[in-house]
Amino acid sequence: MDAQQLTYLFVFLSFSLYIGIAIWSRAGSTDEFYVAGGGVHPIANGMATAADWMSAASFISMAGIIAFMGYDGTVYLMGWTGGYVILALLLAPYLRKFGEFTVPDFIGSRYYSTAARVVAVICLILISFTYVAGQMRGVGIVFSQFLNIPIFWGVVVGMAIVFMYAVLGGMKGITYTQVAQYCVLIFAYLVPAIFISMLVTGIPIPQIGLGAEVADGSGLSVLQKLDNTLVELGFAPYTEGMKSKIDVFAITMALMIGTAGLPHVIVRFFTVPKVSDARKSAGYALLFIALLYTTAPAVGAFARLNFVDTVHNTQYTEVAGWFKSWEDIGLIGWQDKNNDGRIQYYPGAPFDGKPSFDDTRRPDGSRTVTNTPTASNNEVYVDRDIMVLANPEIAQLPGWVIALVAAGSLAAALSTAAGLLLVISTSISHDLLKQTMAKGLTDRQELFYARVAAVTAILIAGYLGIDPPGFVAQVVAFAFGLAAASLFPAILLGIFDRRMNKEGAISGMLVGLIFCFSYIVFFKFVAPELNSAEHWWFGISPEGIGTVGALLNFSVAFAVSRLTPDVPDDVQQLVNNIRIPKGVGDPRSH
Amino acid sequence: MDNQDYWKANIRLMLVLLAIWFTVSFGFGILLVEQLNQITFFGFKFGFWWAQQGSIYVFIGLIFYYTYKMKKIDRQFGVSDDDEDDA
Numbered sequence: 001m002d003a004q005q006l007t008y009l010f011v012f013l014s015f016s017l018y019i020g021i022a023i024w025s026r027a028g029s030t031d032e033f034y035v036a037g038g039g040v041h042p043i044a045n046g047m048a049t050a051a052d053w054m055s056a057a058s059f060i061s062m063a064g065i066i067a068f069m070g071y072d073g074t075v076y077l078m079g080w081t082g083g084y085v086i087l088a089l090l091l092a093p094y095l096r097k098f099g100e101f102t103v104p105d106f107i108g109s110r111y112y113s114t115a116a117r118v119v120a121v122i123c124l125i126l127i128s129f130t131y132v133a134g135q136m137r138g139v140g141i142v143f144s145q146f147l148n149i150p151i152f153w154g155v156v157v158g159m160a161i162v163f164m165y166a167v168l169g170g171m172k173g174i175t176y177t178q179v180a181q182y183c184v185l186i187f188a189y190l191v192p193a194i195f196i197s198m199l200v201t202g203i204p205i206p207q208i209g210l211g212a213e214v215a216d217g218s219g220l221s222v223l224q225k226l227d228n229t230l231v232e233l234g235f236a237p238y239t240e241g242m243k244s245k246i247d248v249f250a251i252t253m254a255l256m257i258g259t260a261g262l263p264h265v266i267v268r269f270f271t272v273p274k275v276s277d278a279r280k281s282a283g284y285a286l287l288f289i290a291l292l293y294t295t296a297p298a299v300g301a302f303a304r305l306n307f308v309d310t311v312h313n314t315q316y317t318e319v320a321g322w323f324k325s326w327e328d329i330g331l332i333g334w335q336d337k338n339n340d341g342r343i344q345y346y347p348g349a350p351f352d353g354k355p356s357f358d359d360t361r362r363p364d365g366s367r368t369v370t371n372t373p374t375a376s377n378n379e380v381y382v383d384r385d386i387m388v389l390a391n392p393e394i395a396q397l398p399g400w401v402i403a404l405v406a407a408g409s410l411a412a413a414l415s416t417a418a419g420l421l422l423v424i425s426t427s428i429s430h431d432l433l434k435q436t437m438a439k440g441l442t443d444r445q446e447l448f449y450a451r452v453a454a455v456t457a458i459l460i461a462g463y464l465g466i467d468p469p470g471f472v473a474q475v476v477a478f479a480f481g482l483a484a485a486s487l488f489p490a491i492l493l494g495i496f497d498r499r500m501n502k503e504g505a506i507s508g509m510l511v512g513l514i515f516c517f518s519y520i521v522f523f524k525f526v527a528p529e530l531n532s533a534e535h536w537w538f539g540i541s542p543e544g545i546g547t548v549g550a551l552l553n554f555s556v557a558f559a560v561s562r563l564t565p566d567v568p569d570d571v572q573q574l575v576n577n578i579r580i581p582k583g584v585g586d587p588r589s590h
Numbered sequence: 591m592d593n594q595d596y597w598k599a600n601i602r603l604m605l606v607l608l609a610i611w612f613t614v615s616f617g618f619g620i621l622l623v624e625q626l627n628q629i630t631f632f633g634f635k636f637g638f639w640w641a642q643q644g645s646i647y648v649f650i651g652l653i654f655y656y657t658y659k660m661k662k663i664d665r666q667f668g669v670s671d672d673d674e675d676d677a
Binding site: 066088089208211212290293576582 | 597
């Protein structure tokens with residue numbers, strides 16, 4: 001069988017597995033639909049959280065981003081793992097003890113206010129939709145590259161699968177499918193990484209291979225060789241960053257507290273039986289996540305090294321097949337500026353923006369790029385997203401590894417999409433309808449509306465995936481900034497500051513949200529030409545502004561709460577109660 | 591509140607662990623990275639290793655230690671969820 005048939009087979013097998021699990025674990029009540037009945041084992045929940053968390057961005061894009069950013073890629077590695085320490089120590093156990101269904105549930109009850117609940121729902125929907133669109137796009141790209149199916153049909157198939165297990169199974173279906181998806185995705189990530197580490201260094205463990213000597217007799221370690229090669233071509237050394245310290249600090253912090261404030265992650269901790277299980281489960285989740293996250297920097301470094309080796313100064317007619325196949329779908333573009341027929345790879349953009357092609361081919365078979373060239377002598381445009389997907393081909397691994405990577409990327413994208421769609425539908429059926437607009441709903445009716453909301457959310461997400469407005473890709477990273485500046489401080493203060501009242505929390509959330517939103521919109525859309533370090537406040541980029549937003553939120557909330565009426569006694573009791581593990585009930589306490 | 595001592599013990603443990611969390615990530619991985627990069631550690635520049643590998647290993651250790659230690663503190667103050675059945 002060739003790679004493409006194998007890919008069909010692997011994708012088909014993994015999809016059948018997910019659907020089988022979905023049918024086996026159909027949800028019969030809102031309790032099961034929202035929090036899987038609250039009976040998920042901590043290790044299973046850890047795996048489900050890891051799959052929920054590791055999206056198409058983690059699986060497909062992260063290693064590529066690190067490959068091209070070097071040290072600066074650290075912001076994602078630490079930012080997307082360090083958040084779990086905050087989650088485990090500051091949020092998860094208390095929210096589990098609180099024992100309700102959703103994040104707006106907590107904010108609404110703790111701040112005894114429908115307004116607070118609605119503000120939380122708005123934050124949640126804003127955060128989750130920006131995030132889910134990126135997942136559907138990931139599904140589309142994988143289908144089109146590996147299976148030659150147009151992106152439109154790729155997204156439709158993805159929607160159908162998510163529909164099967166999210167709408168029928170709810171949280172229960174999602175949880176057990178995510179466990180399976182974690183296994184698929186981690187296997188698919190580690191196998192090529194181990195092969196490549198063997199190939200480059202002779203050491204099968206990528207985490208160690210990254211520090212080892214390159215097996216070419218040069219006596220240099222991987223990182224030394226990479227530093228030398230890049231500096232020779234005029235790049236900054238791989239192990240040193242280009243970003244300012246304050247910006248690296250702010251982005252890392254924003255990603256960490258943003259992670260801890262993401263509703264689809266928090267809600268996973270509502271599904272375990274006990275408070276101590278919530279703590280344990282966060283540990284397992286991070287362990288499972290770290291398997292991928294400590295491998296990614298190795299994959300990134302090997303990929304960059306291989307890329308430079310194969311591409312730089314190579315005659316186009318001689319270049320490896322993967323270069324041409326990615327060029328065919330427009331994720332690589334080559335403009336032979338000095339007309340020597342060879343590909344030169346140097347720092348700087350070869351031309352402005354993404355490549356646009358006319359339909360002609362040059363005599364050597366390469367596609368004609370019509371963009372106006374820049375002054376840089378770099379001739380290659382390469383989309384960072386292809387590094388993980390192209391890696392098995394670059395390293396000339398067997399066809400089944402390529403098929404595995406395709407199945408793994410789909411698992412990563414689908415599991416995250418399902419988790420996000422569930423929190424969106426839950427917040428609509430439960431927080432907006434049941435708790436705010438239609439309080440008389442029965443359990444059956446609520447379940448029905450939850451399913452209707454899930455279907456609607458899938459259709460919107462699919463539309464955003466097929467026909468993404470230009471801004472989707474840019475705003476995905478900002479979901480974290482918004483979560484950091486709005487939800488995270490409100491939840492944290494709700495647990496640790498007994499005197500925090502509704503006036504304080506609501507004004508804090510609004511100030512944080514509006515501040516971040518305006519800063520990001522200003523620099524990304526209103527005045528993108530000003531988006532550089534000298535114009536940023538304190539030198540902090542829009543990616544890192546969530547940190548400032550969170551500080552503002554805390555300060556405003558604190559000041560307002562001390563000037564307004566004290567919290568009622570029953571809420572004080574609630575806070576006392578969530579602070580001790582004893583006496584946890586079903587995740588449905590009233 | 592009856593459980594004030596329990597809460598204090600919890601906060602104390604939490605602050606110590608958060609101090610370690612901050613030191614390995616923001617300290618070693620960002621603020622002191624140039625200084626630590628002068629040292630070589632298993633073929634890595636040491637600061638770079640903390641930023642892209644070491645901090646993550648410590649994060650995992652911190653959560654499991656917290657889980658273990660809190661269970662003890664829960665029991666010591668009689669607020670543990672030991673006897674509760676699965677929901």
